[in-house]
Amino acid sequence: MERTEAFRPSLWARLRARLGKGELSPGLLAFFLVLPAILFLLAIIAYPILYALWLSLHEVTLKGLAKGELPFVGLKNYSTIFRDPVFWRSLLHSAEFVGTTVALEVTLGLSIALIINDARARAFGTLNKALMLLPWAVPPIANGLMWFYIYNPSFGYLNVILYKLGLIDQFMQFAGNPKLALFSVVVAFMWRVTPFSVLLFHAALQGIPEDLYDAAKVDGAGALARFRFITFPLIRSTLAIVLVLRTAFAFMVFDEIFAITAGGPGDRTWVASWYTYQHAFSYLEIGVGAAAAYVMALVIAIITVTYVLVVYRRVEYA
C-alpha cells in the first residue's frame, strides 16, 4: 500500500496518540505490576534480613531498646554462640531430627502413594486420596498439642492402645523420656507433613504410562523389578525435589517442639529454631538470637545449594 503522507506528525502528537491509547510499554507496565509485591518483600523480607544482620552485631536488650543504647559489639554474639555447647547440641539435634524425618517421610510417602495408586483396591485408594490432605491442613501448633495429649504418660491414648495390643506391660513416657522425646516430635511432625510427599509422589506415579508396566509383566518382571526399573527412575526428579524441600522445612520445625517438649527433657529437643527463639524472646538476648538465626539461615542455604548442585544436577543428567 502506498504511503501518501501529507506531513509527519510531531513528536508531541505521536506521544499523545500513544498515551491516548492508554498503553504502557511492557517494561513500564511490568514495573507497576510488580511494585506492590516488591514493596511488601522489601519491607517484610529484605529489610528484616539486613536489620537482623545489624542486630546480630550489636548488644540488644529490652532495656537498651527503650533507652536507645545499643552498643556495637562486632562478632561477639557469634563467638558467644560458637562457644556455647548448647548451640552445637541444638545443631546436632536438628540434624538428627531432619535426617529421621526426611528418611521416614520419603519412604512412608512413597509407600502410601504406591498403596493408594494401586488399581487393585481402587475404592479404598480413592477414599484415602480424598482424605489425604487432612493432616497437612492441621495447624502445626494444634498438631503438636494433639500429640502431646496422646503421649500423656498417665492416661494418654497411645499408652492405652499399646497396652491393649499387648505391646507394653507398663505405661511409658514419650515426650518426657530423654530417649524417645525427639522421636515423639518426629512422629507428630511426620504425621502432618507426609501427605505433601504423598501428593507429589502420587502425581509423579500418575505420569507413568500403564503400558510400561504391562510390557514388563509380559516380559516376566516381578513387582520388585518393576519398581526398580520403571517406577524409581521415572520418579527420581520428584524424589530430588521432595528431598530438597522437605529437608529445608524440617530444619525449621518449631510449633511441634513448642507444644510437645518445649526443648525438654533437659535440652534433649533443643533444635536450631528453638535455640534462636529462646535467646531472642525468652532470655531477651536479641542480638544473640539474631546471630543464631543467621547461622540457621546459612545452614539451610548450604543444604539447599548442596542439594541443588549434587542431587538435582545428577538427576538432570540421568
Place this chain on the structure above:
Amino acid sequence: MSGPKVTRRQFLKMAGVTAGGLAASGLLASCGPQATPTPAPPTPAPAVPTPTPVPAGPAWSTAPSVAKPAKVYWVYWPWGKTEDEVAAQFEADWGLPVEKVAEPNVEQVYAKVNTLYAAGEQMDVIKTLTPWIGEWIDNEVIQPLDGLPGVDEYWNDMNELCRQTVKLDGKIWGLPYYQSFHIGAYFQDHFEKAGITEPPKTYEELVDVCLKLKKDGICEYPILWMAGQGAEHLTFQFYQLVWNWGGTVFDKDAKPTLGPGSKAREALAWWQKTFQEWKITAPESLELRYIPACKAFWTGKYAFHFFPHHYYMSLLNSEAESPIKGRVKQMMCFGDGRTMGWTEIFTLGSTAKSKEWAWMLLQAAGGKTKDGNYTAAMKYGIGAMLGSGFNSVNRHPAIREAWKKWTNVDLNLKQWEKATVKFIVVPAMMKPWHQKWQDAAQVSIANCLAGKITADQACDEMIAKHKEVAG
C-alpha cells in the same frame, strides 16, 4: 509436661536482695517450726512525714482525698473468676475503672511486668511470686507501703509465715495473696486393699508400705512425686525432703551443706533409691508438674502423692470432677512434721499514677474491700482452698466448713503450724545467683533420680556449681 516451659528461663533473671538486707529485717533470726503467732509491735513511723492527711475512718472504706486517676491497672494470673469479681466490686464501690492485665500462666506474669516496666506503663497492683520480689525491689519496679493508712491493722492480723514474707529491709512490701505449704497425701482405697490402717509416719515405714503394695500387686509404682523441671517442683521437693529429713541444703550464710555425710546427701540417696532400687516411684514423676500431676493421681494408679501446694487437696477431692473424691487423705509430714511454706503477695507498682488509689485497689485484692470483709481471701479460701495470710480468715468458720469436704481440717491446721517460711529453710533463695544455681542443680538432681549419676556425684556437681556462680 516433659520439660521447662517457654519462660522457664525467666527464673534465670531473678536476682535477689542482699543477705544483709534480709538479716537486718530479722528474718533470719528465728528458725524451726513456727508456733501460733503473737501480735508483733507496730512498724516504726516512717522517717519522712506523709504528705496525705490520715483519713478519719478505716483505710479500706475511706476514699483518699487526692484525685482519682483515669484507671488503675491490675497485673495478675487469674484464679477462677475471683479477680474479675473483686475488680467489679471495686469499680462499683469507688467508681474507678480497673484495667485488668491478666496473663494466663503464672510464669508469664514475670516477663509481662518487666516489659511493661521497661515501657514505662502504669501498673498499680501486681500479683507477685516471692522469688521475683528481690529483683523488683532492686530495679524499683515495686514500691513499699510506707505512709499508707491502715497498714498496721493488716500487720496485726497477719500470721508469721506472712509477716516474714512481706517485711523486708524494715519496710512492708505488700498484702498477702495466698499461703501454702508442702504436704503428702494417700489414696485410701489402696490402703484398704492391703489392709493398712494407718498412714506411714517415717521414711522407713513409707518404703515398707510401698513395697507391700507393690508385692501384693496393688500398685506398680505407689509414689507419685510432683518433680518436673521447674522451681516449684523438683527443687522445692528436694528442699522439702532435706528439711523434713532434718537437714538443710544451704546454711544460714547461704553456703551449701551438701558435703559427704550430710543429711542432704543422705536424703538424695534415699530419694534415688525409691526410683532405681526399690522402684516404688512412678518414673513419670520427673515429667509432671501442677495440674497434670494431680490429674494423673486421679487415675487411681498411685498410692502416695507429695506436692508443694496443700490446696491441691481440693482438686484431688473435687466433688464434681475427681473420680476418687473423698478418698484422698492428707497425712502429716514425717518425723516431727516440719514442712516448707510460703506466702505469695500483691505488691504496689512503682509506676502507679496515684499511690493512694493504688493502695485502695491493693486492699481490695489482698486485704479488705469497702465493706470491711476480706472478700478476695475468703473467695480464694472457700472456692479453692488457698490459705490466707490473715489469721481472722484462716480461723473463719466458713473457711473451716468449706475445707471439711477436702481434708481433715484439724490435721491441716496442725501441719500448717509446722510450716517454716522458705526463706528460712533455704536462705540462699534470695541471693542473686540462686536462680542460676537452681537451673543447674535441677539437672543434677534429675540425672541422679534417673540413675545416671550417684547422689554423691550430684551433690558434688551442685557444690561446684555454687562455687562457680557465687564465687
Place this chain on the structure above:
Amino acid sequence: MVRTVRRRLRLDTVAISLANVLVTLFILGPVFLLFLGAIQTEKSLVEDYMRLIPTQVTLQNFEVILLGREDILHDTGFYHLPRIIFEFKRVFLNSLIIATTTTVLNLLVGSMAAYAIARLRQRWTQGFMYTNLASRMVPLMVLMVPLFVTLRTLKLLNTLVGVIVTLTGFLLPYTIWILQSFFASLPEELEDAARIDGCTRFGSFLRVVLPLSAPGMGAAGVIVFILSWNEFLIPFIVTTKSEVYPVPVLIATLVTDFHVYYSLVCASILMGLLPSVALALLLQRYVTRGLLAGALKG
C-alpha cells in the same frame, strides 16, 4: 487355571486393601482420638482411661466454649481452667479477619506480580523470580527478631494490621510462585487475539488472563487462606493481648501445666483445626493443583 489366578488376585487385593485401611487409620486416627477427648467430661476422661470408647458422651465442652456456659463447670477444677477458652469466639473471628484479608491482599498483589513475570518478560523479571524463590527459603526466625523490633517501634504490636501485613509479606513469595506457573501455562494466543482487538496489555490481563486462571487463583487463594489460618509464630511474637490473638496463639496458650483442663483443650483444638481441614478437604482439587504447581518447577 482360572480359579488359581482368581485366588491369587484375591490375596493381592486383600493385602492392598488392608494396607489402605492402615493408611486410613493413619490419617484419621489422631484426630479421632482428639474427638474422643472432646466429647467427655474431665472426670470420665481420667476415670475410665483404659476404655478407649467412652460410655458417657457429652457436648458440654462445646457448650462451654461456644456458649460461654461457665456454670457447667463447677467446683475446684474451675480455678484451674485456662480462661482464655472463653474468648474462643472472638479469637475465631480474629483468625477469620486475618486469613481473609491476607488472602485477598496476596491474590491482588501476587497476581499482578505473577503476570509480569509470566507474560511481560523483561530482563529483570527472571531475576525477580529467582529472588522470590530464594525468599521462600528464608527461615522465619531470621525475620521474626527484626520484625518484632520494627513493629514495636512502629507501635504496630498488638494490632490486627501488624499481623496481616507481616503475614502477607511472608506468604507473598509462595503466592507469586504458584500464580506465575499457572499464568505461564495459559496459551498466549488468547491474549494475542485480545490485543489485536485493541486491548491493552493490562486490559488483557484483567479481561482474559484473570478469568481464565480462576482455578489457579482459587488454588492459590485456598492455600494462602489455610496457611495464614494456621500460622502461629508470627502472631505469637507480634501480639501479647488476647483481643488480637488468632486461633493458633490461643492453642499455644493452652500449652501449660498451670491451668489445664484436658477435655476443654481437646474441644478447642478440634474446633481450631476444623476450618482449615474442612476447606482443604472440600476444595482439595484446588489445593492439590496449587501445591503441585508450587513444588514442581513449571
